[in-house]
Amino acid sequence: MKKDTKSLLWGLLAGGVAGSVTALLLAPKPGKELRKDIADGTAGAIDKVQGIATQAGDKSAELYGKAKDAVGSVVTEIKEWRKQVQEEESQEETASVSGIFTEEEGLTAEAADRTDTILDTDAAAQK
Numbered sequence: 001m002k003k004d005t006k007s008l009l010w011g012l013l014a015g016g017v018a019g020s021v022t023a024l025l026l027a028p029k030p031g032k033e034l035r036k037d038i039a040d041g042t043a044g045a046i047d048k049v050q051g052i053a054t055q056a057g058d059k060s061a062e063l064y065g066k067a068k069d070a071v072g073s074v075v076t077e078i079k080e081w082r083k084q085v086q087e088e089e090s091q092e093e094t095a096s097v098s099g100i101f102t103e104e105e106g107l108t109a110e111a112a113d114r115t116d117t118i119l120d121t122d123a124a125a126q127k
Contacts, residue, residue: 021038
């Protein structure tokens with residue numbers, strides 16, 4: 001909550017309590033009845049505050065759970081994305097290194113096939 005809103009709520013609460021007490025004290029009632037009304041009003045206010053506190057606690061626990069799940073799914077997605085990017089970079093580096101090797105040696109796929117064929121023929125002739 002903003003500070004202004006919180007101050008407003010506290011002011012309204014304090015004003016309500018002060019007004020209630022003033023109304024009770026100025027009402028034409030005997031002392032016993034007045035004390036009973038004050039006790040009943042205080043008990044009712046305590047019950048309401050406890051109910052609000054319980055609701056706030058439940059809501060905050062619910063929001064915490066939702067936020068935790070959302071953060072967990074975002075972290076998982078980022079890890080998967082990072083892994084995918086690293087795999088793609090690794091494949092690009094492998095392709096790049098392979099291309100450099102064949103260019104430096106002057107070998108093409110056709111020349112490599114011919115070399116394999118010659119080696120296979122020599123191996124068969126030697127047996």
